[in-house]
Amino acid sequence: MKKKGASHIDYMIAISMMIIILAILVGFLNSFLSNLRHESESSASSTEAISVLSGVLYERGNISSRPFDMGTKAYKIFLVVNNTQPYYTNRSLIAANQPSELVSINYTKLGYIADINSTVVYNENNMSVPYSISSDALSFVANIASGNSMLFTVYFDDDSNFTSRSVAVSGYDNLTEIVYPAEEVMVVKYNKIIDINKTSYSLVKNISGISDFRLRVIDATTNQTFLDYGSPTPTKANIVALQRRLLYQNSTAGIVQGKIIIQTW
Amino acid sequence: MRGYIYTLEVVFAAALVFTAVIFIFNLLSPQQLTSTKVIKESAYDVLYYMDVSGSLRPVVLAGDEPQLESLLSKYLPVNVGYESQICRESCSLVNIETNRTVVVVDYYVAGLRDTYIGSKVRLWAWQKF
Numbered sequence: 001m002k003k004k005g006a007s008h009i010d011y012m013i014a015i016s017m018m019i020i021i022l023a024i025l026v027g028f029l030n031s032f033l034s035n036l037r038h039e040s041e042s043s044a045s046s047t048e049a050i051s052v053l054s055g056v057l058y059e060r061g062n063i064s065s066r067p068f069d070m071g072t073k074a075y076k077i078f079l080v081v082n083n084t085q086p087y088y089t090n091r092s093l094i095a096a097n098q099p100s101e102l103v104s105i106n107y108t109k110l111g112y113i114a115d116i117n118s119t120v121v122y123n124e125n126n127m128s129v130p131y132s133i134s135s136d137a138l139s140f141v142a143n144i145a146s147g148n149s150m151l152f153t154v155y156f157d158d159d160s161n162f163t164s165r166s167v168a169v170s171g172y173d174n175l176t177e178i179v180y181p182a183e184e185v186m187v188v189k190y191n192k193i194i195d196i197n198k199t200s201y202s203l204v205k206n207i208s209g210i211s212d213f214r215l216r217v218i219d220a221t222t223n224q225t226f227l228d229y230g231s232p233t234p235t236k237a238n239i240v241a242l243q244r245r246l247l248y249q250n251s252t253a254g255i256v257q258g259k260i261i262i263q264t265w
Numbered sequence: 266m267r268g269y270i271y272t273l274e275v276v277f278a279a280a281l282v283f284t285a286v287i288f289i290f291n292l293l294s295p296q297q298l299t300s301t302k303v304i305k306e307s308a309y310d311v312l313y314y315m316d317v318s319g320s321l322r323p324v325v326l327a328g329d330e331p332q333l334e335s336l337l338s339k340y341l342p343v344n345v346g347y348e349s350q351i352c353r354e355s356c357s358l359v360n361i362e363t364n365r366t367v368v369v370v371d372y373y374v375a376g377l378r379d380t381y382i383g384s385k386v387r388l389w390a391w392q393k394f
Contacts, residue, residue: 011273014273014277015273017277018273018276018277018280021277021280021281021284022280024284025280025283025284025287028284028287028288029283029287032287046303050302050303050306053306053310054306076317078378080378153319178379180378180379185317186317187317242303243342244307244310244314245310245311245314245318245340246310246314247314247317247318257318
């Protein structure tokens with residue numbers, strides 16, 4: 001006799017299938033929620049790291065309001081010394097080697113109120129050039145062969161606190177230099193690096209609202225660490241690390257090519 | 266009895282729908298949005314750094330794209346693929362990754378000291394892995 005409707009076996013099969021599907025569903029749900037939690041943590045850490053890096057060259061406050069805004073506006077002036085006839089102050093002179101050509105600029109005449117102790121002069125090989133500074137007049141000496149031209153870069157800041165590194169220089173001013181207008185350059189300020197290094201980690205965490213972090217400033221040329229601040233990197237955690245290239249001031253007002261690395265977790 | 270069967274069918278159908286929805290959401294990664302932002306910031310930051318450190322403008326003035334890409338390879342993260350071009354108005358789309366989300370950054374360079382350049386560096390960047 002043919003039986004109509006669902007039998008016990010049909011119910012058992014249906015319930016079994018449903019249990020299997022529910023198990024798959026729970027598996028998916030568990031994996032989904034776990035991924036979501038990881039993504040959410042990573043995303044939060046990424047956002048924090050991005051926010052630190054994108055704000056690092058801003059100059060918007062002090063250590064107690066915006067601890068990671070470590071930027072300052074510095075100025076860069078290009079200076080060209082050309083040892084050819086048209087640049088001689090005395091046109092009757094014949095172009096000759098100038099071992100002690102005195103190069104001078106005056107910040108006030110250029111229209112800038114500079115913090116004179118923040119001055120640093122580099123030659124074309126990025127080597128620091130000794131200089132003399134008095135009031136607002138900067139002087140240094142160039143050793144330039146006849147027919148050659150040399151490029152110097154002068155950096156200065158208007159709100160820093162460096163010790164004077166002025167030395168006596170002497171020479172003869174035979175050539176007229178070409179001085180280009182100052183360009184603004186955002187760099188990481190030495191004083192801000194000192195400030196953050198002196199401030200307790202928990203305070204910076206509270207002000208910034210970042211969970212946990214480690215911040216490093218590294219000299220990109222020598223790979224030496226200039227600042228290592230924050231909590232040690234844990235061996236097991238969901239860590240986001242971002243890096244940015246930038247210029248920073250060292251303890252002698254030198255402008256250094258560096259990189260900043262932020263790790264958050 | 267028929268009521269039980271309907272209930273089972275509804276539960277079965279709902280479970281199938283939920284499974285499908287969760288499976289689809291699993292395939293969509295929210296990480297992509299953050300990565301795109303990081304790549305865009307990195308691309309701009311690298312060009313700005315090259316500019317302030319003095320290496321960008323001479324390269325743009327010389328129109329030396331191989332040198333530009335050599336510098337970019339030093340500074341961009343290893344997992345970022347890129348293509349760059351020095352151009353004025355229109356830049357050609359060559360060697361750009363077609364299967365990835367690509368961000369574009371334009372960096373305008375007016376001049377180098379007293380020499381007018383009037384060009385831009387267009388940098389396309391994407392996540393390699």
